[in-house]
Amino acid sequence: MTSQYIYIGALAALQLAGNVAVAAEQNLGRDTERRAVESTNLSLGLSASDSDTKESTSNGTFGLTGVATLPIGSLFGASLSGNYSRTTARTSDVLLDVTSQGTSRPSCRFNNYDAAATIFARRPTLGRISASYGQGELKSDCGDDSVFVSTGTDTLGTDFYRFAAEAYLWDFTVGAVHTSTELEDGPKIESNVFSASWYPIDSVRVMLSGGEMYEQDTYGIEIEHQPEFMGNSLGVALGYSVVDREQEIGTISFSVVYHFGTKVELKTRDRQYR
């Protein structure tokens, strides 16, 4: 699978290099008037997702996210993000029906805190490349006995690096993200995700994504809308993703994000503010 993605990525990169470079020349004059981040902005979001593993436990996650993005000169920008999420596993899915015994089922929860810093370069009419570093901590509380395999405890620290590139092609954005996450005392997880987004109108984005993690295919679709009647400040997104493996995992997600600062359409926000 990895070689397949490398092949696809290389092919895409070749064609992008040729086409985007010419397009860039056409737009170079206008680029000089635009910055990587037009102005410092802040977003706060709520997210909820439900993940269901076939013949296994389903999980519900609720999260809070904050992102601050600021310009660094005209070509660069940086962002700081923080995230808290709480995942609750529905243990009743996997325990026999013993309600007649009058016992309560154990709860199983994961609490996550993570923060990341990103620096990026962007030409609003060409695309963006970025590098991120972040750290996080997961803590579990699952019934009697709950441990992370690598630490042997209920806590797991993470360090991650992320490199991303995306190209803006009129109403399309194509991108690739590589993430390397090192689990505390454990293995490193390498992940690649390719995406293609389309803006049928400037306030709606439809994104298809595919990638691999754990050498398993993942693919998904997400629709984000930033309605004008909400003052171009509030965005909502609905997504669905699948991990294609023996115990297939389907995840449906919903998020709401409020953008402080300049009110701009979604497409503009994606390419000039985020």
Added chain:
Amino acid sequence: MQYLPGARGVAGLVLIGLLAGCGSGGGDGAAETQISTNAIVFRASSPSATVAPQSFTASFGEDIAHVAVVHSGNAIASATSVLNGRTAEITVTPTAANTIGPGKFTGAVAVTGYTCADATCTRMSAGSTESVSIDYQISPVLERVTPYVATAGVSDQVLIRGFGFRNFNVNAVSFGDVAGTEVRVNDNGTELLATHPALAAGTYTIRLSAPDHDGEIPSAVNLLVQDPIAFAATTLDHLAGTTTVRSLEYDPERRALLLTTDAPSNPLVRYAFQDGAWAAPAQVNGFLGAALSANGSQIFGITANTLVPVDPVTLALGTAVTAPSLEANSALKNIVVGNDNRALITTSLPTSGTTPAYIYDPASNALLIVTSPELNNGTPVISAIRTAAVIVQGDPSLTTDVPVYLYETATNSITATITPTLRQNAVVPAVDRRFSRVVINGVRVYSGAFALLGTLPDTTVAVALKPDGTRAYAYDPTAGGILVYDISVDRDEAAYTALGPATPLAGDPGPGVRMTITPDGGTLFVAGGARIVVQPTPAL
């Protein structure tokens, strides 16, 4: 604009590539969890048994980052794991059997391996889950049967005491290999009434059957079936200085008479019938009353303020248990033992007055005070099946009647009967084996529900009832001996007529007579202040 088609082509190509990559499928099992078994069975022979934990192993695929072991059901006290690489040994400890008691319990242990749900592992998603079902059975307990001695060739009802009978569908009982009939279990699941068939002499292990119990319900309870014995009419001499018999009980298992008397040093006296003759009495001193335990393994003797277990053969003394908070000037008076092996002990005062009773609980080896109701010099007599005792009370100085009380073993409670109310006299009550007939004050014959059926002559000084409740054997010195009455009929409170002439006793028992009868109904023991008379039951 000439580059627009090219850009769209790139996007389309990427999308096609993505979809092609996604469509190839994954699933190499790296997120799988595997366990060594899907079922664990725990069996406890009783709530007092200790059940060892059991373990199974779980192995995890290389992508599993987190392992959660959860369980449900009150069969499981804990499920803990020890991780070693990508394998965990999971130990399931069942709930202590004495915590949850008899029954069938189920539970489940689920082992789930979680993988990172996103690239930075901010969320976890479940890999495969494997479940282990837990089947935990704690067998019901058979404690004893009352009476534990039966007569060969006679079908009769017995009460099997224990607990947990309702936690399983206990629907049959056998005596050895012979099935019993008329099986009834009380609501609490602590008592089972059954009728055993006519059996030959021998020892029969009592076994309960329940379709939902896996395997045989453990039992160490035996019914001892003995051939009837024909004691010849004779008299037995008291220890010197005896003027009053305080208690009289026949030990059918060992064919011995147990008495407490007012002879010097207040002896507990045992007369054993050995090799066709009554042996010289053995004694142990210091007792005001005594009764055999429900399974006959001990005598519970009472002193003025203690209960002392006594060996029923050697009369060796056990450790005394002191009655707490005994009222001033009062003393322990009479004792009867229920089918739960708990003993009811009444107390006395030198004059009229009420005092608390006590319950002796062998399990905790404690005397528990019964503050309500208090009794006025109560005298209890219990049936052979030991489900209930009648308690008469009162003092000669009383001028009005007082209630007769009923002690029920199932609840260890003492309740006043609506009728009768009377003042006890010198004649001790008599009850039959099943508590279907009660004779109070030697005169009044009641049903087990205390409906007055008829009366006996005022000249009766002692009464014993045939085990099946059909006959009353009344010692009537005025009439010249034992008179027999058919009390199976309801005389509508009228006087019963003796079935024949009085049968003279083999000797004069003297004053203050107490009577008892053998379980086969063949022999009466009539003990008075002068001697003990062994008297074959009149054949009427």
